[in-house]
Amino acid sequence: MKNFIRMCNRCLENHKEEEEKFISFLRLRRLRKTPERFEILRCVLYYNDHFDVDCLYKALESSGYHVSRATIYSTLELLCSAGIVRRLLFDTHQARYERASQTHSHLVCTECGEIREVDLEDIDGALANMKFSDFRAAYVSTCIYGVCEKCRKKSQKSSIHKIE
Secondary structure: OOOHHHHHHHHHHOOHHHHHHHHHHHHHOOOOOOHHHHHHHHHHHHOOOOEOHHHHHHHHHHOOOOOOHHHHHHHHHHHHHOOOEEEEOOOOOOOEEEEOOOOEEEEEEOOOOOEEEEOOHHHHHHHHOOOEOOEOOOOOEEEEEEOOHHHHHHHHHHHHHHHO
16 A cells, blocks of 8 residues: 555546546635645545545555545545535445446445445436436435345355254
């Protein structure tokens, strides 16, 4: 993880659009463009999967960049408001985040908490295009809860051992 910041910097070069969007968002709201906010943005753009505040905190700390959890939380809220990141609330007690991209669904294991993205293009597209009176949908997040294959096999093995 020592090269994390360097990787994040390279990653940001490939995400100029998100950086410009964030700069415009901050400028419009007359908020400061702090180095901490942009370092958090760099790290967020590095993730291709779901992440939480602890992941970002540990990644920043391990790379030698010290920032408080409060700063991470507040920056994530700004990134959500800017449309760069989405906050996801699954059946866990902690919010997870992902980069805002095309609409997709999530498979959530109720045993281990693993979250996988799955493309249900027809269903997600139909939901995203639904019209509601007095409500404008920004995006769709569908969750399908169940037990993943790994947990199912683990459960079957423990059942066999109990019988013996």
